[in-house]
Amino acid sequence: MKDDSAFAPFRHATFRELWLGTTVSNTGSLIQGVAAAWTMTAISTADHVALVQTASFLPVALLALPAGALADIHDRRKVQMAALTLSLVGAALMTLVSLLGMITPWVLLGFCFLVGCGGALAAPARGASVAEQVPKQLVPQAVGLNNISYNLARSVGPAVGGLIVAAVGATAAFAANVFSYIPMLVSLQRWKRPAEVSRLPPEGLLRSISIGVRYVAHMQPVRRTIGRSFTVCLMGAALLSLMPLIARDLLGGTARSYGLLLGCFGIGAVSGIFVLHPLRARLGNENTVRLCCLVQALCLAVLSLSRSTALDIAVLLPAGMAWMVLTTTLGVAVQLSVPRWVAGRAIAMSSAATSLGVAVGAWLWGLMAKETGVAEVLLWAAAGMALSPLMGMFLRVAEGTASPEPDDRPMADPEVRLGIGGSSGPVSIELQYRVPQRSAEDFYGLMREIQLSRTRNGAYDWSLSRNIADPELWSERFTCPTWDDYLRLRGRRTLEDSRLQQRALQMHVGLEPIKVQRWLDRPSASLQWREERADSSGAMGQPM
Missing domain, CATH: 1.20.1250.20 (MFS general substrate transporter like domains)
Structure with a gap:
């Protein structure tokens, strides 16, 4: 056979x-x-x-x-x-x-x-x-x-x-x-x-x-x-x-x-x-x-x-x-x-x-x-x-030949200094890119693809903004209902999702890596309050 x-x-x-x-x-x-x-x-x-x-x-x-x-x-x-x-x-x-x-x-x-x-x-x-x-x-x-x-x-x-x-x-x-x-x-x-072991509930x-x-x-x-x-x-x-x-x-x-x-x-x-x-x-x-x-x-x-x-x-x-x-x-x-x-x-x-x-x-x-x-x-x-x-x-059948491959490469754990639990949320993620003005159109098209990737994997309220005073500065922002949902989103990425993010990394210029900030949108319930800090812990891999 x-x-x-x-x-x-x-x-x-x-x-x-x-x-x-x-x-x-x-x-x-x-x-x-x-x-x-x-x-x-x-x-x-x-x-x-x-x-x-x-x-x-x-x-x-x-x-x-x-x-x-x-x-x-x-x-x-x-x-x-x-x-x-x-x-x-x-x-x-x-x-x-x-x-x-x-x-x-x-x-x-x-x-x-x-x-x-x-x-x-x-x-x-x-x-x-x-x-x-x-x-x-x-x-x-x-x-x-x-x-x-x-x-x-x-x-x-x-x-x-x-x-x-x-x-x-x-x-x-x-x-x-x-x-x-x-x-x-x-x-x-x-x-x-085989039993599947997950870090998340x-x-x-x-x-x-x-x-x-x-x-x-x-x-x-x-x-x-x-x-x-x-x-x-x-x-x-x-x-x-x-x-x-x-x-x-x-x-x-x-x-x-x-x-x-x-x-x-x-x-x-x-x-x-x-x-x-x-x-x-x-x-x-x-x-x-x-x-x-x-x-x-x-x-x-x-x-x-x-x-x-x-x-x-x-x-x-x-x-x-x-x-x-x-x-x-x-x-x-x-x-x-x-x-x-x-x-x-x-x-x-x-x-x-x-x-x-x-x-x-x-x-x-x-x-x-x-x-x-x-x-x-x-x-x-x-x-x-x-x-x-x-x-x-108008309803064409998909021509897929192989299932999307998951990206199993480990990501750096996000830096957390605020007392939060898995059910804390909503959590907003902001990524700041610096892109040359000559690449603005290509970057915008790429981000529309990344938007689909994020929303498929569980993100809400995705938005893309451009700084008026500094046109090279772009801000991508999306929300997850809870901290656990954000961690699940990170674990759902496929190789194609990672390739999209890698293309965005390659379009980023400047000496500093992409700046990643994670915000607890309703902080009153957190056990401790500390000033939110910019976090670039994942910038060397997938900055999310």
């Missing part, structure tokens, strides 16, 4: 065991999904059938940000174990209620939502921990294989689910999902994840969420990619959410037919691993996404016209391949554009956009199908997917 092959991550035991556990868990979830969707067709109408997809995906949209923050500030192994235990409990309760004959449309949707909450809380921790299980050069392949895990389960789970529902009933399918969580929990228990949940949102908001390629994920998933949700109705209304089939269609879609998705990396390498992320959208549009159009099971099977194979390559490319683009400290939150926001698109799309397409019919809705969805490549003009 080549080191850069699509399957190279399997050479690493931890990744391999967790991948197998995830695959079993995903299979159980899809068995439950088939049982829930088919049960809904028997007890309610088309809009409720589509809401099964909404109930399953909506938790990701609602819980993504807290889940991402938990993944970044707590042990990712323990977060996954707690979340999967919640899903197991929800699945067990669903089985019990079904066994007692108490299933109603809203009860079924409620339990689907509860099980989905556990999966939503686990997903960012699982995605962010990939970089801890394989070398960094194998992260794209590992992300692709994790997507394949779901789609491999999709190729088996729905067919098995359909057989179980047809032969034994939905209750047995719900019970199968309960047991599917056990291998993953055992694999997580066996993972000896864990960041608060709300503060962590805020910082994650700010990072994405000030990182244009990531922001655009997440926006694109939402829109294409809104259009693409029609196929998966209406597949039970395709099987029942257009093909006149049974639960077994629905499982067969989902299985063929999953087989196509699994085969996508063989074209994912060649396509990304040759076309780039943006063109790969455009191609997949066009393939999806063509498949939706054919499905709307087809009344043949054989033709639908043939069409669902490329549809599954295109969907897998599309969603994986968008996910990889986000993950390879952010540093590790915010990876969980970025992955969470990407997952939220994807799941919100699917949830809202499933609801809208279900309402339309109830009014106009399944075939007509599929045609509308095909038209939307065909036009979606035009969004590349």
Whole structure:
């Protein structure tokens, strides 16, 4: 197996065991999904059938940000174990209620939502921990294989689910999902994840969420990619959410037919691993996404016209391949554009956009199908997917090829002579530069880049001033909510951030280094008061 092959991550035991556990868990979830969707067709109408997809995906949209923050500030192994235990409990309760004959449309949707909450809380921790299980050069392949895990389960789970529902009933399918969580929990228990030691206390949940949102908001390629994920998933949700109705209304089939269609879609998705990396390498992320959208549009159009099971099977194979390559490319683009400290939150926001698109799309397409019919809705969805490549003009997918490297070089500790604690603040930082007037325009452009760097990493109220009496003197100023937040900001810098600061250092002239001053903005609560002093302790390295 080549080191850069699509399957190279399997050479690493931890990744391999967790991948197998995830695959079993995903299979159980899809068995439950088939049982829930088919049960809904028997007890309610088309809009409720589509809401099964909404109930399953909506938790990701609602819980993504807290889940991402938990993944970044707590042990990712323990977060996954707690979340999967919640899903197991929800699945067990669903089985019990079904066994007692108490299933109603809203009860079924409620339990689907509860099980989905556990999966939503686990997903960012699982995605962010990939970089801890394989070398960094194998992260794209590992992300692709994790997507394949779901789609491999999709190729088996729905067919098995359909057989179980047809032969034994939905209750047995719900019970199968309960047991599917056990291998993953055992694999997580066996993972000896090294403990991370930090000099700083864990960041608060709300503060962590805020910082994650700010990072994405000030990182244009990531922001655009997440926006694109939402829109294409809104259009693409029609196929998966209406597949039970395709099987029942257009093909006149049974639960077994629905499982067969989902299985063929999953087989196509699994085969996508063989074209994912060649396509990304040759076309780039943006063109790969455009191609997949066009393939999806063509498949939706054919499905709307087809009344043949054989033709639908043939069409669902490329549809599954295109969907897998599309969603994986968008996910990889986000993950390879952010540093590790915010990876969980970025992955969470990407997952939220994807799941919100699917949830809202499933609801809208279900309402339309109830009014106009399944075939007509599929045609509308095909038209939307065909036009979606035009969004590349303003929501272009990021072309990241490697995650930003952290700058692990030690920085000099800031000089502190005032009695302050980690929660003291706000803290304002001022850096004074002396730049020749002939370089003023270049320096201003550089500082705009540094502004984005500072705000992504947690700074507020960034400003740049120029001295009226001495035009060569510039002052950069920004604020952190507390002293601990300022120390975290210093530790979040990447090599690119350091290169920007180094360029600013090179533009500074004069015999004195860049002057750095740190101010406690509300000093009344400090234990001791001493005159604030200019501090240049970090001037020889990174003066911050």
